[in-house]
Amino acid sequence: MKKVIILLFSSIVLAAGCGEEEPAETDKKEPVEKEETVETNWWEEEAETYQLADLPRELEGLEQELVIKEGMYSGDNYDVAAAKEKLNELPVDVNEEELESAILQLIREDYHQEVETFVTFDPTVQIDQDSPNEEVEKPTAETAMSTTHFAILLDASGSMNAESDGTSRMELAKEAINDFIEILPENSTVSLRVYGHEGTGTDEDKEKSCKSTETLYNGEMDQKEFSNALEGVTPAGWTPIANALKESEKDIPDAASNAIVYVVSDGIETCDGDTVAEAEQLNKQGVEPIINIIGFQVDDEAQKLLKQVAEAGQGEFTYAGNKQDLDDYWQKEYDRMQSAWEEWQREGMKKADEISKELMEQADKTGKSIMDKSDLEFKRAEELIDYLTSELEMANADNLWSKFYERSTSIWSYGYDNQTKNWGEAYENGNDAWRYFYETGNEKWTEYYNKMN
Structure with a gap:
C-alpha cells in the first residue's frame, strides 16, 4: 500500500509538469511590490527640538526657534573645513x-x-526667617504674620492678697502684666488664665478651689479689653498650678508655631498636682512652649520647686521679692527681645x-550667554555665506547675510531685554526685602528701648 501511494503522487507531479493542465487558482502567487525609499538630504531634514517641561507659560515665536537642537558644528565643535x-x-x-x-x-x-x-x-x-516673636512667611513690606501665642497664667490664690511695702502681690502682678502686654508684637495672640480664684483657702473649699481655672481673655491683643479682664481678678483660694498648666494647652491656637507661657505665682502647688510632669507634657506638644515662672517672695523650698517646673518646660524661674525685682525681670525680657530683633534685622538684611x-x-x-552665542553664530554664518557666494558661486546665497543678521539681532535683543528686565526686578525686590528688615528691626528695637527707659 505504501508504494502505491508514492507512485500515485509521482504521476501527479509528472502530469503537472507536462503543462497540459492549468494550475489551480490557489497555487498562483501575486508579485510583491517593493516599497520605494526616498532618502532625505541632510539639509532638508527637520531639526529636532528640546522639550521643556513644567513651564509657567507657552513659548513665544522666537523662543520656539531657540529651543531647536544645536547644529553639528556648533559651540566648541566648530570645524570650518568640515562645514x-x-x-x-x-x-x-x-534655493535660498x-x-x-x-547653514543652521x-x-x-x-x-x-x-x-x-x-x-x-x-x-x-523671599526669605523664610522667623522673627523673635513673629514668623515671617513672606517677608515683604506689605505682610508679616505672627504665629506666636503668649499665655499668661495668673495665680489668684488667697496668698496673693499679702502686701509688700503697702502694695498687694496681686496689684504688683497686674501692673507688671499690663506693662508686659504693651510691648507684645503686633498680630500676636494672648490669653489670660487665672487659677485658684474660686472658693477660699479653707479645707472645706479645697476641692472647689483646686478645680478652679478659667480663661478670662484669649485672642488678638486688645489692651483695653485685656486690662479690663485682668482688673476683675480677686485672690481667693488654693494654688492649682498643675491644673492651670494642663488646661493652658487649650488656650494655644492650632495655628501657633510657638508659644510662651508665663506663670505668675507667689507660691508652689498646694493642690497635690504634679507641676513638673504637666510642664514636661506641655513642652512636648507641637508648639513647644517656653515656660517662664515669676515667683513673689517665696521661700527657698518654693524657689527650688518652681525652678524645677520652669526647667521642665525649657524656661526659666525668676524670683521677684518686690516690685523692683519684678520690674528688673521685665527689663531683662525687653533687653532680650531688643537683642533678638537686632539679630533678626541683621540676618534678614544679609x-x-x-x-x-x-x-x-x-x-x-x-543674558550674556545668549548675546555671546548670537554673535558667535552670526560670525560663523558670515564665514559660510562667503564660501557659498565666493567659492561655490551660488546665486541664491546673495540674500543670506541679511537673513542671518536679522536673526542675530532678534536673538541678541531677546537676551538683552530679558537680562535687563529680570536684573532690575531682582534688584528692586532685594531692596524692598532689605528695607522691610531694616525698618521693622529699627521699629521693634526702638519699641523695646522705650520700654526700658
Whole structure:
C-alpha cells in the first residue's frame, strides 16, 4: 500500500509538469511590490527640538526657534573645513530657504537652557526667617504674620492678697502684666488664665478651689479689653498650678508655631498636682512652649520647686521679692527681645542682599550667554555665506547675510531685554526685602528701648 501511494503522487507531479493542465487558482502567487525609499538630504531634514517641561507659560515665536537642537558644528565643535565639505554636497540650484536651513543645521547654537532659565525666572526675594516673636512667611513690606501665642497664667490664690511695702502681690502682678502686654508684637495672640480664684483657702473649699481655672481673655491683643479682664481678678483660694498648666494647652491656637507661657505665682502647688510632669507634657506638644515662672517672695523650698517646673518646660524661674525685682525681670525680657530683633534685622538684611545678588547674577549671566552665542553664530554664518557666494558661486546665497543678521539681532535683543528686565526686578525686590528688615528691626528695637527707659 505504501508504494502505491508514492507512485500515485509521482504521476501527479509528472502530469503537472507536462503543462497540459492549468494550475489551480490557489497555487498562483501575486508579485510583491517593493516599497520605494526616498532618502532625505541632510539639509532638508527637520531639526529636532528640546522639550521643556513644567513651564509657567507657552513659548513665544522666537523662543520656539531657540529651543531647536544645536547644529553639528556648533559651540566648541566648530570645524570650518568640515562645514565647507558638507556645503559642497549642496546642489548648485538649491534655493535660498534650503541654504539657510543648511547653514543652521551646521552652526546653530544651543540656547535652550537660557530660554528655560528666562521663562522660569522668578525675581522674588523671599526669605523664610522667623522673627523673635513673629514668623515671617513672606517677608515683604506689605505682610508679616505672627504665629506666636503668649499665655499668661495668673495665680489668684488667697496668698496673693499679702502686701509688700503697702502694695498687694496681686496689684504688683497686674501692673507688671499690663506693662508686659504693651510691648507684645503686633498680630500676636494672648490669653489670660487665672487659677485658684474660686472658693477660699479653707479645707472645706479645697476641692472647689483646686478645680478652679478659667480663661478670662484669649485672642488678638486688645489692651483695653485685656486690662479690663485682668482688673476683675480677686485672690481667693488654693494654688492649682498643675491644673492651670494642663488646661493652658487649650488656650494655644492650632495655628501657633510657638508659644510662651508665663506663670505668675507667689507660691508652689498646694493642690497635690504634679507641676513638673504637666510642664514636661506641655513642652512636648507641637508648639513647644517656653515656660517662664515669676515667683513673689517665696521661700527657698518654693524657689527650688518652681525652678524645677520652669526647667521642665525649657524656661526659666525668676524670683521677684518686690516690685523692683519684678520690674528688673521685665527689663531683662525687653533687653532680650531688643537683642533678638537686632539679630533678626541683621540676618534678614544679609539674606536679602545675598538672594538679590544671586538672582541678578543669574539674569546677567543668562543674558550674556545668549548675546555671546548670537554673535558667535552670526560670525560663523558670515564665514559660510562667503564660501557659498565666493567659492561655490551660488546665486541664491546673495540674500543670506541679511537673513542671518536679522536673526542675530532678534536673538541678541531677546537676551538683552530679558537680562535687563529680570536684573532690575531682582534688584528692586532685594531692596524692598532689605528695607522691610531694616525698618521693622529699627521699629521693634526702638519699641523695646522705650520700654526700658
